[in-house]
Amino acid sequence: MLKLKDISVIYKDKTVLNKLSLTAEKGEIIGLVAPNGTGKTTLFNVIANFLKPNSGSVTFLDQLEYKTEKDELSIRKILVSFPDQGDLFDELTGVDHLNLYASMWKGTTRHIPEVIEQLRMTGYVKKKVRTYSLGMRQRLCFAMMMAADTPIMLMDEVMNGLDISNVALISQQLMKMKQEEKLIFVASHLLENLDLYADRVLYLKAGGIIHQQSLDESTALYIKIDIDREQYERLSQEYKLPDDHLFIANHLCCIPIDQMDEDEQSKWIERFLASKVKELTVGPLGTMELYEKFYVEM
Ligand SMILES: Nc1ncnc2c1ncn2[C@@H]1O[C@H](COP(=O)(O)OP(=O)(O)OP(=O)(O)O)[C@@H](O)[C@H]1O
Helix, strand or coil, rough: EEEEEEEEEECCEEEEEEEEEEEECCCCCEEEECCCCCCCHHHHHHHCCCCCCCCCCCCCCCCCCCCCCHHHHHHHCCCCHHHHHHHCCCEEEEHHHHEEEHHHHHHCCCCCCHHHHHCCCCCCCCCEEHCCCHHHHHHHHHHHHHCCCEEEEEEECCCCCCCHHHHHHHHHHHHHHHHCCCCCEEEEHHHHHHHHHHEEEEEEECCEEEEEEEECCCCCCCCECCCCHHHHHHHHHHHHCCCCCCCCCCCCCEEEECCCCCHHHHHHHHHHHHHHCCEEECCCCCCHHHHHHHEEEE
Protein backbone atom coordinates (compact mmCIF):
# COMPACT_ATOMS: atom_id res chain seq x y z
CA MET A 1 0.00 0.00 0.00
CA LEU A 2 2.87 2.38 0.81
CA LYS A 3 6.53 2.01 -0.05
CA LEU A 4 9.31 4.37 0.97
CA LYS A 5 12.64 3.77 -0.70
CA ASP A 6 15.95 5.31 0.35
CA ILE A 7 14.42 8.51 1.70
CA SER A 8 16.98 11.12 2.74
CA VAL A 9 16.22 14.54 4.19
CA ILE A 10 19.07 16.93 4.86
CA TYR A 11 18.65 20.37 6.43
CA LYS A 12 21.78 22.39 5.67
CA ASP A 13 24.42 20.11 7.17
CA LYS A 14 22.07 18.02 9.34
CA THR A 15 20.93 14.66 7.97
CA VAL A 16 17.55 13.94 9.54
CA LEU A 17 16.58 10.92 7.43
CA ASN A 18 19.27 8.81 5.88
CA LYS A 19 18.21 6.37 3.13
CA LEU A 20 15.20 5.23 5.10
CA SER A 21 13.13 2.46 3.50
CA LEU A 22 9.82 1.06 4.65
CA THR A 23 6.90 -0.96 3.32
CA ALA A 24 3.46 -0.80 4.92
CA GLU A 25 0.26 -2.68 4.14
CA LYS A 26 -3.41 -1.98 4.66
CA GLY A 27 -4.88 -3.08 7.99
CA GLU A 28 -1.69 -2.16 9.84
CA ILE A 29 -1.22 0.26 12.69
CA ILE A 30 2.42 1.27 12.79
CA GLY A 31 3.83 3.04 15.82
CA LEU A 32 6.69 5.45 15.33
CA VAL A 33 8.88 6.04 18.33
CA ALA A 34 11.89 8.25 18.96
CA PRO A 35 13.01 11.06 21.25
CA ASN A 36 12.14 14.69 20.39
CA GLY A 37 13.83 16.03 17.29
CA THR A 38 14.69 12.65 15.72
CA GLY A 39 12.61 12.94 12.55
CA LYS A 40 9.11 11.51 13.10
CA THR A 41 7.33 14.63 11.85
CA THR A 42 9.83 14.96 9.01
CA LEU A 43 8.98 11.41 7.91
CA PHE A 44 5.24 12.19 8.01
CA ASN A 45 5.85 15.37 6.04
CA VAL A 46 7.62 13.37 3.35
CA ILE A 47 4.80 10.79 3.17
CA ALA A 48 2.22 13.60 2.89
CA ASN A 49 4.38 15.54 0.40
CA PHE A 50 4.56 18.61 2.66
CA LEU A 51 8.31 18.20 2.27
CA LYS A 52 10.28 16.98 -0.76
CA PRO A 53 13.06 14.61 0.30
CA ASN A 54 16.57 15.24 -1.03
CA SER A 55 16.44 11.75 -2.49
CA GLY A 56 14.34 8.61 -2.48
CA SER A 57 10.82 7.71 -3.56
CA VAL A 58 7.36 7.44 -2.00
CA THR A 59 4.97 5.09 -3.80
CA PHE A 60 1.32 4.42 -2.99
CA LEU A 61 -0.62 1.38 -4.23
CA ASP A 62 2.42 0.21 -6.26
CA GLN A 63 2.08 3.02 -8.82
CA LEU A 64 1.17 6.45 -7.48
CA GLU A 65 4.02 8.90 -6.83
CA TYR A 66 4.16 12.65 -6.21
CA LYS A 67 5.46 13.16 -9.74
CA THR A 68 2.43 14.31 -11.67
CA GLU A 69 -0.50 16.47 -10.59
CA LYS A 70 -2.88 13.64 -11.44
CA ASP A 71 -1.05 11.18 -9.16
CA GLU A 72 -0.79 13.75 -6.38
CA LEU A 73 -4.55 14.33 -6.55
CA SER A 74 -5.19 10.57 -6.35
CA ILE A 75 -2.89 10.32 -3.30
CA ARG A 76 -4.59 13.30 -1.59
CA LYS A 77 -7.88 11.39 -1.81
CA ILE A 78 -6.55 8.38 0.12
CA LEU A 79 -4.42 10.10 2.75
CA VAL A 80 -5.18 12.43 5.61
CA SER A 81 -2.84 13.93 8.23
CA PHE A 82 -3.74 14.66 11.83
CA PRO A 83 -4.71 18.34 11.96
CA ASP A 84 -2.65 20.67 14.10
CA GLN A 85 -4.66 22.23 16.93
CA GLY A 86 -3.35 25.59 15.70
CA ASP A 87 -5.11 25.02 12.36
CA LEU A 88 -8.57 24.87 13.95
CA PHE A 89 -10.83 27.88 13.35
CA ASP A 90 -11.87 29.47 16.65
CA GLU A 91 -15.03 30.99 15.24
CA LEU A 92 -16.32 27.76 13.65
CA THR A 93 -18.02 24.95 15.54
CA GLY A 94 -16.82 21.36 15.84
CA VAL A 95 -19.57 20.29 13.45
CA ASP A 96 -18.35 22.83 10.86
CA HIS A 97 -14.87 21.30 11.03
CA LEU A 98 -16.24 17.77 10.70
CA ASN A 99 -18.40 18.73 7.73
CA LEU A 100 -15.39 20.33 6.08
CA TYR A 101 -13.21 17.23 6.36
CA ALA A 102 -16.06 14.87 5.45
CA SER A 103 -16.96 16.85 2.32
CA MET A 104 -13.37 17.28 1.21
CA TRP A 105 -12.38 13.62 1.49
CA LYS A 106 -15.45 11.44 1.65
CA GLY A 107 -17.88 13.51 -0.37
CA THR A 108 -20.70 12.99 2.14
CA THR A 109 -21.48 14.10 5.70
CA ARG A 110 -23.97 11.33 6.44
CA HIS A 111 -21.62 9.56 8.86
CA ILE A 112 -20.91 12.65 11.00
CA PRO A 113 -23.58 11.98 13.70
CA GLU A 114 -22.03 8.54 14.26
CA VAL A 115 -18.52 10.03 14.61
CA ILE A 116 -19.83 12.58 17.14
CA GLU A 117 -21.51 9.86 19.14
CA GLN A 118 -18.54 7.48 19.07
CA LEU A 119 -16.22 10.21 20.33
CA ARG A 120 -18.77 11.42 22.91
CA MET A 121 -18.73 14.97 21.58
CA THR A 122 -22.49 15.60 21.58
CA GLY A 123 -22.31 17.96 24.56
CA TYR A 124 -19.97 20.46 22.93
CA VAL A 125 -19.65 19.86 19.21
CA LYS A 126 -22.14 22.60 18.23
CA LYS A 127 -20.25 25.25 20.21
CA LYS A 128 -17.52 27.42 18.73
CA VAL A 129 -14.01 25.98 18.97
CA ARG A 130 -12.75 28.99 20.94
CA THR A 131 -14.70 27.65 23.96
CA TYR A 132 -12.96 24.22 23.83
CA SER A 133 -10.35 22.90 26.26
CA LEU A 134 -7.11 21.35 25.00
CA GLY A 135 -8.54 17.82 25.30
CA MET A 136 -11.77 18.78 23.52
CA ARG A 137 -9.76 20.27 20.63
CA GLN A 138 -7.65 17.12 20.43
CA ARG A 139 -10.74 14.92 20.28
CA LEU A 140 -12.09 17.17 17.52
CA CYS A 141 -8.86 16.72 15.54
CA PHE A 142 -9.24 12.96 15.82
CA ALA A 143 -12.91 13.20 14.85
CA MET A 144 -11.88 15.17 11.74
CA MET A 145 -9.76 12.22 10.65
CA MET A 146 -12.69 9.88 11.24
CA ALA A 147 -14.84 12.26 9.20
CA ALA A 148 -12.31 12.15 6.32
CA ASP A 149 -12.31 8.33 6.62
CA THR A 150 -9.38 7.81 4.22
CA PRO A 151 -7.57 4.45 3.78
CA ILE A 152 -4.26 5.96 5.02
CA MET A 153 -3.92 8.16 8.11
CA LEU A 154 -0.89 9.88 9.61
CA MET A 155 -1.30 10.67 13.28
CA ASP A 156 1.32 12.79 14.99
CA GLU A 157 0.93 12.93 18.78
CA VAL A 158 -2.70 11.93 18.61
CA MET A 159 -2.97 11.44 22.39
CA ASN A 160 -1.52 14.85 23.36
CA GLY A 161 -3.38 16.52 26.22
CA LEU A 162 -5.92 13.71 26.62
CA ASP A 163 -6.88 12.34 30.04
CA ILE A 164 -6.89 8.59 30.73
CA SER A 165 -10.48 7.98 29.71
CA ASN A 166 -10.05 9.86 26.44
CA VAL A 167 -6.83 7.98 25.68
CA ALA A 168 -8.86 4.78 26.14
CA LEU A 169 -11.65 6.13 23.92
CA ILE A 170 -9.27 7.03 21.07
CA SER A 171 -7.38 3.72 21.44
CA GLN A 172 -10.69 1.90 21.06
CA GLN A 173 -11.46 3.84 17.87
CA LEU A 174 -8.00 3.08 16.49
CA MET A 175 -8.62 -0.64 16.97
CA LYS A 176 -11.93 -0.32 15.13
CA MET A 177 -10.23 1.52 12.29
CA LYS A 178 -7.67 -1.26 12.00
CA GLN A 179 -10.51 -3.73 11.44
CA GLU A 180 -11.65 -1.48 8.61
CA GLU A 181 -8.31 -2.27 6.93
CA LYS A 182 -6.88 1.22 7.19
CA LEU A 183 -3.17 1.86 7.26
CA ILE A 184 -2.46 4.10 10.23
CA PHE A 185 0.83 5.58 11.40
CA VAL A 186 0.92 6.80 14.99
CA ALA A 187 3.89 8.82 16.24
CA SER A 188 3.63 8.91 19.99
CA HIS A 189 5.46 9.49 23.22
CA LEU A 190 2.77 7.55 25.06
CA LEU A 191 4.67 4.32 24.75
CA GLU A 192 2.69 1.79 26.75
CA ASN A 193 -0.46 2.81 24.95
CA LEU A 194 1.10 1.79 21.60
CA ASP A 195 1.37 -1.81 22.81
CA LEU A 196 -2.43 -1.90 22.90
CA TYR A 197 -3.10 -1.37 19.24
CA ALA A 198 0.09 -1.18 17.13
CA ASP A 199 0.96 -4.18 14.94
CA ARG A 200 4.56 -3.08 14.88
CA VAL A 201 6.57 -0.26 16.33
CA LEU A 202 9.44 1.38 14.47
CA TYR A 203 12.32 2.93 16.42
CA LEU A 204 14.04 5.82 14.64
CA LYS A 205 17.63 6.74 15.31
CA ALA A 206 20.39 8.46 13.33
CA GLY A 207 18.14 8.90 10.31
CA GLY A 208 17.03 5.29 9.99
CA ILE A 209 14.87 2.57 11.51
CA ILE A 210 17.11 0.87 14.05
CA HIS A 211 14.52 -1.66 15.17
CA GLN A 212 11.08 -2.94 14.22
CA GLN A 213 9.11 -4.67 16.93
CA SER A 214 6.19 -6.81 15.78
CA LEU A 215 3.65 -7.27 18.50
CA ASP A 216 2.47 -10.79 17.69
CA GLU A 217 3.08 -14.34 18.92
CA SER A 218 6.42 -14.55 17.11
CA THR A 219 7.89 -11.94 19.48
CA ALA A 220 10.70 -13.26 21.69
CA LEU A 221 9.77 -13.92 25.34
CA TYR A 222 11.85 -12.91 28.35
CA ILE A 223 11.87 -13.29 32.11
CA LYS A 224 12.12 -9.66 33.19
CA ILE A 225 13.30 -8.62 36.62
CA ASP A 226 13.57 -5.17 38.13
CA ILE A 227 16.92 -4.88 39.92
CA ASP A 228 19.58 -2.25 40.53
CA ARG A 229 23.13 -2.48 39.17
CA GLU A 230 24.51 -3.88 42.41
CA GLN A 231 21.98 -6.73 42.42
CA TYR A 232 22.67 -7.31 38.72
CA GLU A 233 26.39 -7.65 39.31
CA ARG A 234 25.80 -9.99 42.23
CA LEU A 235 23.55 -12.18 40.09
CA SER A 236 26.06 -12.19 37.22
CA GLN A 237 28.75 -13.44 39.57
CA GLU A 238 26.55 -16.05 41.16
CA TYR A 239 25.09 -17.49 37.92
CA LYS A 240 26.23 -17.45 34.34
CA LEU A 241 23.56 -15.28 32.75
CA PRO A 242 22.88 -16.24 29.10
CA ASP A 243 25.08 -14.33 26.62
CA ASP A 244 22.07 -12.75 24.96
CA HIS A 245 20.51 -11.39 28.16
CA LEU A 246 19.89 -7.63 28.41
CA PHE A 247 20.39 -5.18 31.23
CA ILE A 248 18.32 -2.17 30.24
CA ALA A 249 18.71 1.37 31.59
CA ASN A 250 20.35 0.21 34.80
CA HIS A 251 17.20 -1.38 36.17
CA LEU A 252 15.77 -4.17 34.03
CA CYS A 253 17.43 -7.53 33.50
CA CYS A 254 15.85 -9.60 30.72
CA ILE A 255 16.62 -13.28 30.15
CA PRO A 256 15.46 -14.73 26.80
CA ILE A 257 13.55 -17.97 27.34
CA ASP A 258 12.44 -19.17 23.91
CA GLN A 259 15.38 -21.58 23.62
CA MET A 260 14.99 -22.98 27.17
CA ASP A 261 12.96 -26.01 28.24
CA GLU A 262 10.41 -25.65 31.04
CA ASP A 263 12.80 -26.94 33.72
CA GLU A 264 15.41 -24.36 32.87
CA GLN A 265 12.83 -21.57 32.78
CA SER A 266 11.54 -22.58 36.23
CA LYS A 267 15.10 -22.72 37.58
CA TRP A 268 15.73 -19.10 36.55
CA ILE A 269 12.46 -17.95 38.05
CA GLU A 270 13.23 -19.73 41.34
CA ARG A 271 16.70 -18.17 41.46
CA PHE A 272 15.33 -14.68 40.90
CA LEU A 273 12.57 -15.07 43.45
CA ALA A 274 15.16 -16.31 45.98
CA SER A 275 17.21 -13.15 45.35
CA LYS A 276 14.19 -11.05 46.35
CA VAL A 277 13.83 -9.04 43.14
CA LYS A 278 11.34 -6.16 43.25
CA GLU A 279 9.28 -7.35 40.32
CA LEU A 280 9.33 -10.35 38.02
CA THR A 281 7.31 -10.70 34.83
CA VAL A 282 7.38 -13.00 31.81
CA GLY A 283 6.58 -11.68 28.35
CA PRO A 284 7.88 -9.89 25.27
CA LEU A 285 9.75 -6.60 25.59
CA GLY A 286 7.20 -3.79 25.56
CA THR A 287 7.56 -0.49 23.73
CA MET A 288 8.63 1.26 26.93
CA GLU A 289 11.36 -1.31 27.61
CA LEU A 290 12.71 -1.15 24.07
CA TYR A 291 12.66 2.63 24.21
CA GLU A 292 14.89 2.50 27.26
CA LYS A 293 17.11 -0.05 25.54
CA PHE A 294 17.66 2.18 22.51
CA TYR A 295 17.58 5.69 23.90
CA VAL A 296 18.27 5.84 27.61
CA GLU A 297 21.96 6.41 28.27
CA MET A 298 23.48 4.14 30.91
N1 LIG B 1 12.65 23.42 8.47
C1 LIG B 1 13.67 22.93 9.17
N2 LIG B 1 14.92 23.45 9.05
C2 LIG B 1 15.96 22.95 9.73
N3 LIG B 1 15.89 21.91 10.58
C3 LIG B 1 14.69 21.36 10.75
C4 LIG B 1 13.51 21.83 10.06
N4 LIG B 1 12.46 21.05 10.44
C5 LIG B 1 12.94 20.14 11.32
N5 LIG B 1 14.26 20.33 11.51
C6 LIG B 1 15.15 19.51 12.36
O1 LIG B 1 14.97 18.15 12.01
C7 LIG B 1 15.06 17.33 13.16
C8 LIG B 1 13.84 16.42 13.20
O2 LIG B 1 12.68 17.18 13.49
P1 LIG B 1 11.24 16.51 13.60
O3 LIG B 1 10.26 17.60 13.87
O4 LIG B 1 11.01 15.66 12.42
O5 LIG B 1 11.43 15.60 14.90
P2 LIG B 1 10.35 14.75 15.73
O6 LIG B 1 10.94 13.40 15.92
O7 LIG B 1 9.02 14.82 15.08
O8 LIG B 1 10.33 15.53 17.12
P3 LIG B 1 9.15 15.73 18.22
O9 LIG B 1 9.05 14.46 19.00
O10 LIG B 1 9.70 16.84 19.05
O11 LIG B 1 7.91 16.10 17.49
C9 LIG B 1 15.21 18.26 14.36
O12 LIG B 1 16.55 18.30 14.72
C10 LIG B 1 14.74 19.59 13.82
O13 LIG B 1 15.44 20.64 14.47
